[in-house]
Amino acid sequence: MNFQFQQENEDENEWEEEGEEDEEEEDYKEDNEKKNANNIKDNDTQKLYDILGVDKKADINEIRKSFKKACIKGEYRHPDKGGDPEKFKLLNQAYEILQDAEKRDIYDKYGLDGLKQGGGAGGNDPFDIFKQFFGGGDDQRSQGQRKAKPKQISVEVSLQDVYKGKVLKTKFKRKRPCEKCEGKGGANAKVCTICKGQRYVIKMVKLGPNTYSQSQSVCDTCQGKGDIIKDEDICQCCKGLKIVENEREIEVPIEPGVPDQYNCLFTGEADEGPGIMAGDLYVKIIIKKHNVFERIGADLYIDQEISLLEALGNVYFEVKHLDDSILKVASRDYIHNGKIMSIKKKGMPFYKDKFDYGNLYIRFKVIFPKELSPQLMNSLKQILPGKQQNLINKNKQFEYMQDFHECDMNQNPKGGQHKNAEDDDYEDAQDAHQTQHVQCGQQ
Numbered sequence: 001m002n003f004q005f006q007q008e009n010e011d012e013n014e015w016e017e018e019g020e021e022d023e024e025e026e027d028y029k030e031d032n033e034k035k036n037a038n039n040i041k042d043n044d045t046q047k048l049y050d051i052l053g054v055d056k057k058a059d060i061n062e063i064r065k066s067f068k069k070a071c072i073k074g075e076y077r078h079p080d081k082g083g084d085p086e087k088f089k090l091l092n093q094a095y096e097i098l099q100d101a102e103k104r105d106i107y108d109k110y111g112l113d114g115l116k117q118g119g120g121a122g123g124n125d126p127f128d129i130f131k132q133f134f135g136g137g138d139d140q141r142s143q144g145q146r147k148a149k150p151k152q153i154s155v156e157v158s159l160q161d162v163y164k165g166k167v168l169k170t171k172f173k174r175k176r177p178c179e180k181c182e183g184k185g186g187a188n189a190k191v192c193t194i195c196k197g198q199r200y201v202i203k204m205v206k207l208g209p210n211t212y213s214q215s216q217s218v219c220d221t222c223q224g225k226g227d228i229i230k231d232e233d234i235c236q237c238c239k240g241l242k243i244v245e246n247e248r249e250i251e252v253p254i255e256p257g258v259p260d261q262y263n264c265l266f267t268g269e270a271d272e273g274p275g276i277m278a279g280d281l282y283v284k285i286i287i288k289k290h291n292v293f294e295r296i297g298a299d300l301y302i303d304q305e306i307s308l309l310e311a312l313g314n315v316y317f318e319v320k321h322l323d324d325s326i327l328k329v330a331s332r333d334y335i336h337n338g339k340i341m342s343i344k345k346k347g348m349p350f351y352k353d354k355f356d357y358g359n360l361y362i363r364f365k366v367i368f369p370k371e372l373s374p375q376l377m378n379s380l381k382q383i384l385p386g387k388q389q390n391l392i393n394k395n396k397q398f399e400y401m402q403d404f405h406e407c408d409m410n411q412n413p414k415g416g417q418h419k420n421a422e423d424d425d426y427e428d429a430q431d432a433h434q435t436q437h438v439q440c441g442q443q
Contacts, residue, residue, distance in 0.1 A: 045107060048097055063099055068268060102197065147279060162257065163256065165255055168251070169252075174270055175245050175272065176245075176272050183243070188230065191227050192228055194219055195226065197227060200224070201218075202215070226275075257350050257351035260285070266280065266281040292320075295348060298347055302319065305364075311336070316330045343362070
């Protein structure tokens with residue numbers, strides 16, 4: 001009897017196991033059919049991890065890395081990389097939920113249905129994108145994930161760096177979710193019952209009969225944090241703020257020929273907060289002035305002084321270029337004062353085309369002798385072209401020029417010969433001092 005009872009139980013267990021296997025096969029087929037139909041259950045707790053390609057035990061750093069990788073390649077990549085815009089929205093929404101410790105905890109327990117019950121301001125479902133993409137409703141509304149504002153920093157580089165190109169390391173400060181409390185602000189955080197964790201509340205103000213105005217303001221109950229934490233449970237690292245400021249070092253590529261004031265974009269390197277995607281960082285490249293070369297576009301300009309003798313057709317000088325090479329410059333042509341001459345392909349490299357260069361322009365300034373002997377002056381008059389004119393006539397009056405002396409300058413706008421600003425200030429001070437004594441005497 002015992003054996004027969006045991007055998008019947010074994011047969012019954014085998015029948016139950018076979019039934020369970022059949023049910024599992026049916027569930028597997030049903031899941032495949034739903035996946036193929038792009039449907040997702042509201043109580044599903046795995047799909048978002050599959051979208052990001054991470055395990056359910058992945059920490060916040062793994063989730064961030066997977067999100068950045070998924071933006072570049074894969075089924076849910078960015079539209080700029082050839083991806084589907086709707087699928088990219090889905091990736092953003094998945095990241096928004098899983099990188100937020102509170103939302104992730106709710107999702108792990110109850111799926112999207114639990115998040116939906118948390119509600120959005122005004123009754124809007126902030127995760128409608130999943131319904132729209134995977135099915136489960138006809139509502140076509142969608143809401144993109146919030147993104148932090150872009151951040152701007154500047155770096156200064158020399159003209160030599162821009163000529164040759166380099167990689168510049170720079171540090172800056174940014175805000176990120178606190179890793180110690182995983183962006184929760186502390187332990188035992190409870191969702192604010194007033195704003196439902198949205199940090200803001202919608203207020204309706206009656207303006208008149210059947211006329212209302214809607215405004216959004218920070219929730220007074222949780223002070224815009226979205227949850228409430230007891231004092232003894234507040235994180236000591238972030239002081240309950242959920243974010244901390246840390247220092248980040250990045251490498252800024254200074255490409256040959258990069259323009260002045262150029263902005264380098266670093267996607268997702270700026271501030272980030274719980275439920276808020278990291279903003280973009282812009283690094284402005286500021287090129288410092290050079291003491292020899294002036295840059296205009298892809299061309300370089302230098303000023304070169306030459307003597308009168310050199311200007312007559314025998315000039316030679318050397319220029320130390322931005323790459324420390326030495327240019328030996330010579331000319332046998334006549335060079336007048338202010339003349340500009342060029343050396344082809346010795347300017348700056350073209351941006352994004354470092355194998356082609358602009359030109360080097362040389363602006364000449366002829367330095368004349370300070371004094372000439374009468375004999376030399378007469379010799380030059382005989383050589384230089386032009387008609388000699390005898391302008392001096394006893395019947396005419398002329399304004400004769402004199403040599404410049406700094407002591408003759410009138411720097412004081414009030415006038416007065418042989419006075420400069422310092423003398424006038426001194427005299428004004430003396431007058432004021434004397435006036436003060438007179439007034440004191442009268443008192």
